Amino acid sequence: xxxxxxxxxxxxxxxxxxxxxxxxxxxxxxxxxxxxxxxxxxxxxxxxxxxxxxxxxxxxxxxxxxxxxxxxxxxxxxxxxxxxxxxxxxxxxxxxxxxxxxxxxxxxxxxxxxxxxxxxxxxxxxxxxxxxxxxxxxxxxxxxxxxxxxxxxxxxxxxxxxxxxxxxxxxxxxxxxxxxxxxxxxxxxxxxxxxxxxxxxxxxxxxxxxxxxxxxxxxxxxxxxxxxxxxxxxxxxxxxxxxxxxxxxxxxxxxxxxxxxxxxxxxxxxxxxxxxxxxxxxxxxxxxxxxxxxxxxxxxxxxxxxxxxxxxxxxxxxxxxxxxxxxxxxxxxxxxxxxxxxxxxxxxxxxxxxxxxxxxxxxxxxxxxxxx
Amino acid sequence: xxxxxxxxxxxxxxxxxxxxxxxxxxxxxxxxxxxxxxxxxxxxxxxxxxxxxxxxxxxxxxxxxxxxxxxxxxxxxxxxxxxxxxxxxxxxxxxxxxxxxxxxxxxxxxxxxxxxxxxxxxxxxxxxxxxxxxxxxxxxxxxxxxxxxxxxxxxxxxxxxxxxxxxxxxxxxxxxxxxxxxxxxxxxxxxxxxxxxxxxxxxxxxxxxxxxxxxxxxxxxxxxxxxxxxxxxxxxxxxxxxxxxxxxxxxxxxxxxxxxxxxxxxxxxxxxxxxxxxxxxxxxxxxxxxxxxxxxxxxxxxxxxxxxxxxxxxxxxxxxxxxx
Numbered sequence: 001x002x003x004x005x006x007x008x009x010x011x012x013x014x015x016x017x018x019x020x021x022x023x024x025x026x027x028x029x030x031x032x033x034x035x036x037x038x039x040x041x042x043x044x045x046x047x048x049x050x051x052x053x054x055x056x057x058x059x060x061x062x063x064x065x066x067x068x069x070x071x072x073x074x075x076x077x078x079x080x081x082x083x084x085x086x087x088x089x090x091x092x093x094x095x096x097x098x099x100x101x102x103x104x105x106x107x108x109x110x111x112x113x114x115x116x117x118x119x120x121x122x123x124x125x126x127x128x129x130x131x132x133x134x135x136x137x138x139x140x141x142x143x144x145x146x147x148x149x150x151x152x153x154x155x156x157x158x159x160x161x162x163x164x165x166x167x168x169x170x171x172x173x174x175x176x177x178x179x180x181x182x183x184x185x186x187x188x189x190x191x192x193x194x195x196x197x198x199x200x201x202x203x204x205x206x207x208x209x210x211x212x213x214x215x216x217x218x219x220x221x222x223x224x225x226x227x228x229x230x231x232x233x234x235x236x237x238x239x240x241x242x243x244x245x246x247x248x249x250x251x252x253x254x255x256x257x258x259x260x261x262x263x264x265x266x267x268x269x270x271x272x273x274x275x276x277x278x279x280x281x282x283x284x285x286x287x288x289x290x291x292x293x294x295x296x297x298x299x300x301x302x303x304x305x306x307x308x309x310x311x312x313x314x315x316x317x318x319x320x321x322x323x324x325x326x327x328x329x330x331x332x333x334x335x336x337x338x339x340x341x342x343x344x345x346x347x348x349x350x351x352x353x354x355x356x357x358x359x360x361x362x363x364x365x366x367x368x369x370x371x372x
Numbered sequence: 373x374x375x376x377x378x379x380x381x382x383x384x385x386x387x388x389x390x391x392x393x394x395x396x397x398x399x400x401x402x403x404x405x406x407x408x409x410x411x412x413x414x415x416x417x418x419x420x421x422x423x424x425x426x427x428x429x430x431x432x433x434x435x436x437x438x439x440x441x442x443x444x445x446x447x448x449x450x451x452x453x454x455x456x457x458x459x460x461x462x463x464x465x466x467x468x469x470x471x472x473x474x475x476x477x478x479x480x481x482x483x484x485x486x487x488x489x490x491x492x493x494x495x496x497x498x499x500x501x502x503x504x505x506x507x508x509x510x511x512x513x514x515x516x517x518x519x520x521x522x523x524x525x526x527x528x529x530x531x532x533x534x535x536x537x538x539x540x541x542x543x544x545x546x547x548x549x550x551x552x553x554x555x556x557x558x559x560x561x562x563x564x565x566x567x568x569x570x571x572x573x574x575x576x577x578x579x580x581x582x583x584x585x586x587x588x589x590x591x592x593x594x595x596x597x598x599x600x601x602x603x604x605x606x607x608x609x610x611x612x613x614x615x616x617x618x619x620x621x622x623x624x625x626x627x628x629x630x631x632x633x634x635x636x637x638x639x640x641x642x643x644x645x646x647x648x649x650x651x652x653x654x655x656x657x658x659x660x661x662x663x664x665x666x667x668x669x670x671x672x673x674x675x676x677x678x679x680x681x682x683x684x685x686x687x688x689x690x691x692x693x694x695x696x
Contacts, residue, residue, distance in 0.1 A: 183437060
């Protein structure tokens with residue numbers, strides 16, 4: 001059924017599954033086959049396990065920096081799952097599950113975090129800034145919100161070529177303050193572009209709360225200013241996220257234009273390993289959000305459906321832990337990128353001045369903590 | 373071969389690129405029905421329709437952000453920024469996104485986007501319709517930066533820009549948009565990036581320039597010749613990649629160099645050229661290299677010809693160098 005929602009109030013939140021796993025609104029429950037439900041659960045468990053392990057490795061000094069997506073797994077996995085394989089994702093830096101779902105190999109992911117020679121980005125970017133073209137997954141950059149007009153432009157290109165694909169772009173509540181948010185949504189509205197603007201409202205932009213980003217009660221209502229559709233969904237409810245994203249994608253594909261989805265969630269950890277929320281955040285907020293844990297809720301939903309039980313959980317956890325351990329072990333064996341790769345990919349071809357600089361650099365092999 | 377001005381040559385180049393490849397689209401402010409505020413895109417909307425010749429909302433950051441998306445999708449977009457003075461709202465998209473997309477993705481993605489933008493003063497445009505911001509972009513790894521000085525080069529370089537796999541900032545010297553006329557072949561041709569053009573052979577002083585200032589450079593060289601100074605004038609055309617070989621070969625011959633650009637002096641491209649000459653031809657120099665540039669002030673309205681390098685200023689620099 002078509003989702004119709006008044007998004008001007010905080011109360012109006014689309015929800016499908018209650019905290020106890022029972023279905024609140026049967027009409028909104030998306031059809032997902034058992035294999036896909038299991039695949040989604042696997043990716044939720046995997047994402048959480050990877051985040052947990054790499055966070056701990058950062059504490060041990062084995063990883064330089066890390067950004068965890070703890071608590072936001074349903075928002076990004078549900079939305080990425082709702083797309084078709086021919087659709088494209090414009091990521092931010094807190095959706096590892098979406099990349100895994102798109103086939104980004106775990107080993108490659110860990111290599112990116114370590115910045116070693118196994119990394120598809122050739123060790124050029126900070127951890128969590130990856131791209132995976134085989135999975136139609138664009139490239140993460142640190143400046144906030146820049147991907148928003150790009151996603152609109154990509155969808156525009158497809159529309160001009162009459163190819164029925166959709167782009168989905170992730171960003172946080174902080175990004176909605178940027179000019180790029182305004183421009184991206186405005187272009188999408190004016191040209192009726194097949195884009196899904198997916199805001200993961202985790203209520204924090206490092207230390208600055210949502211109340212400092214906007215004076216209106218919801219982010220979804222901003223859609224009205226651009227003549228596009230706005231939807232507000234419980235971002236910790238995987239099924240609800242799948243449902244609203246599917247509908248947005250179908251509408252986009254049918255030429256009905258863009259949707260702004262506000263997925264309300266909560267950042268259960270720090271912004272990054274360089275952050276310390278104890279300085280600015282009320283810790284009781286975390287306690288309030290714990291019962292809404294998206295992984296637990298999905299688990300309960302699967303239990304109600306008769307898919308999840310203790311044996312299933314044990315098998316899944318063991319499988320995931322083994323995969324993560326293996327990926328980390330293999331990744332840690334790999335050396336740093338070769339020094340001469342520093343000059344590759346600045347341009348498609350090596351320009352003369354860069355060739356000259358590469359020759360100069362070749363005399364100085366041991367830069368910083370380079371590991372052979 | 374027809375004689376045309378630079379606007380006609382650019383229009384011709386865009387038209388033939390669009391005819392040849394239906395992935396080519398052009399987007400910007402007023403580029404559609406109006407044909408651009410300088411009329412470079414005149415008639416294109418009639419021929420190619422509103423899907424490929426697109427009047428956008430008034431938002432330079434949005435134009436470039438969207439054009440990046442189009443290029444990533446596989447189109448060959450040309451984005452017009454109406455005046456290069458208005459390019460700064462798109463600076464983040466150009467410098468942090470467009471320029472770095474290939475590098476940061478480990479070569480997985482490329483961004484072949486051509487940004488056309490009129491640049492330079494002398495049209496009574498004041499602070500905000502006269503700037504020469506090329507140095508910001510030359511400084512950014514990942515961008516190619518070019519500026520033609522005549523209609524023949526304008527067509528050949530724009531068609532070459534359309535063949536690049538990487539982003540190009542294509543500055544158009546608007547002061548000579550209509551003033552510069554020349555013979556331009558009707559057929560397609562590309563002028564390879566990174567090849568300077570020695571427009572006047574000489575033996576005593578090397579004068580380097582690009583864009584509209586090439587006109588003044590040639591005039592100053594003629595006047596210098598009348599005073600017995602034989603000047604070699606080089607139109608760099610392509611700033612990134614730079615044809616440093618042609619520059620150094622010339623300086624090794626003349627032993628003297630003057631660099632001319634209308635952008636402000638401090639950290640302008642002239643400074644980089646002199647540094648390169650010092651690094652690569654220091655022992656050939658018989659006089660200190662000199663710069664003739666705009667001043668380190670905002671671009672003025674009423675006094676623009678006091679600000680812009682004049683033939684007289686260039687001639688003085690040539691004489692000072694020759695007689696050092």
